[in-house]
Amino acid sequence: MQIGELARQTGCEVETIRYYEREGLLPAPARSASGYRRYEPGHVEQLNFIRHCRSLGMSLADIRQLADYHRHPAPEPCDRVNALIDDQIRRVHSQIETLQQLERQLLALRGRCHSPHTLADCGILKTLEDASSGEPCACHPPATGKKIAG
């Protein structure tokens, strides 16, 4: 099949398929006399594997590793597969916590402006301005017991 058909079957853009080939994630297929890529059914599965892992937020480097383990299922223990997934879980979890803190900070900042008023009087702009001069702000409250050096 041609690249367009592979794209259709996997829901992956043609450009992305070529990109994966350049990056060494998808093996280069045979070529027709005129240079068109000719894919086999196995390529559909390999590309699905990549897209499935991507949908789990894995990096291309991690997917390369996983695909390698998959292609060469050695009789070794699967520790490294587990470690890879565990690392990904930790990364995602810490991103969640970072974003949750960010959300709290943004809500605190947003709380400084309620009633309609002008730009010159806006509590949000005033908070940002004061914080630029080193004053404490609603969004970044000082840590417990410790004062922010300034």
Add this chain to the structure above:
Amino acid sequence: MQIGELARQTGCEVETIRYYEREGLLPAPARSASGYRRYEPGHVEQLNFIRHCRSLGMSLADIRQLADYHRHPAPEPCDRVNALIDDQIRRVHSQIETLQQLERQLLALRGRCHSPHTLADCGILKTLEDASSGEPCACHPPATGKKIAG
């Protein structure tokens, strides 16, 4: 003061300061005879403003807008400031939800491998492989609720 001193006072890298200047976020300062940038105290505040907004996850485009409102505090209502912050909150919130779903999916996948075994027998690799062939997987259940489309 020179750029290194500004960097020290704001905790911002020298390269980043030059980058902000190129991007039009920080006004270009005066230059010494030998071409060194010479910053005024006002620059410290402006850079702090940028870094403070960055720490809230705002994009440079949004910060440019905010800084503009801040420098020209017109007697207009502050609707657009609020809209900007609200958009940011929405973005952060939807990122959190996306990542939380990702975490659930990764934990489900991780649950396919418990006891020590080989790569050839690993439930994680097997799940990923089966999903590549179109079979249902632990990480992407067919429907969120009880109802299954049919």
Add this chain to the structure above:
DNA sequence: GCACACCCTGTAGCTACTATAGGGTCAAGC
């Protein structure tokens, strides 16, 4: 006259694509 810290510009790298520009191939229809 030299060491060393600091400064300058310009460019390339990072992630995972996406979007062109500028061309070649192939089947159908006239």
Add this chain to the structure above:
DNA sequence: GCTTGACCCTATAGTAGCTACAGGGTGTGC
């Protein structure tokens, strides 16, 4: 044979927000 249109090719540049050089110039102390 010729044209149209869908498809394919490579190569390059762009996205966000920095970061890291390379290759040079400047300023001060000894």
